[in-house]
Amino acid sequence: MTVKNIAMWVLRLVAAYILLQTLRFKFGAEPESVYIFTKVGMEPWGRIGSGVVELIASLLILIPRTTAWGAALAIGTMSGAIFFHLTKLGIDVMGDGGQLFYMAIAVWASCAVLLWVYKEQVLSLLPEKVALTLKLK
Numbered sequence: 001m002t003v004k005n006i007a008m009w010v011l012r013l014v015a016a017y018i019l020l021q022t023l024r025f026k027f028g029a030e031p032e033s034v035y036i037f038t039k040v041g042m043e044p045w046g047r048i049g050s051g052v053v054e055l056i057a058s059l060l061i062l063i064p065r066t067t068a069w070g071a072a073l074a075i076g077t078m079s080g081a082i083f084f085h086l087t088k089l090g091i092d093v094m095g096d097g098g099q100l101f102y103m104a105i106a107v108w109a110s111c112a113v114l115l116w117v118y119k120e121q122v123l124s125l126l127p128e129k130v131a132l133t134l135k136l137k
Contacts, residue, residue, distance in 0.1 A: 008117060012061050015074060015110040018103045019058040026051035032094055040084045053077050061114065068121035071111035078108040 025033040026047050037043035054077055060070025081104040085091060091098040115122075 008067075008114065011110040011114050012067065015071070015107045015114070016058040016061050018107050019054045019061075019074060022103070023051050023055060026054075032096075035094060036084075036089060036100075040088050050077055050080075061111070065121070068115055068118035071114040071118070072122065074107055074111040075115065078104045078111070082108065
């Protein structure tokens with residue numbers, strides 16, 4: 001295994017672990033999760049829906065052929081989480097010291113690197129003209 005390969009697996013595992021470990025709060029309707037989604041006006045459909053999306057994203061991230069797609073999905077979801085932390089929730093939610101916010105940042109950053117490294121997975125499925133326009137060298 002190369003250093004790059006190990007680094008990519010570390011990023012995959014960090015993102016997938018964080019995404020997967022928060023699912024019990026969402027699917028179990030834990031008070032913290034219900035509070036968050038009530039505060040942003042998306043309880044219960046937003047809590048359950050984001051849990052499903054995060055589950056799919058984490059599985060895609062762990063499969064090497066679909067890492068970029070999972071990373072893109074996770075970036076979208078975490079962008080929403082970060083947005084709500086910065087606008088409606090605050091960094092510290094229910095005395096967590098910002099833990100949820102910082103985990104969202106960690107997933108976003110890990111997935112941004114994964115998406116950049118594996119961008120060819122996405123570009124290969126786009127029409128040729130679009131892919132050539134978006135291709136970064």
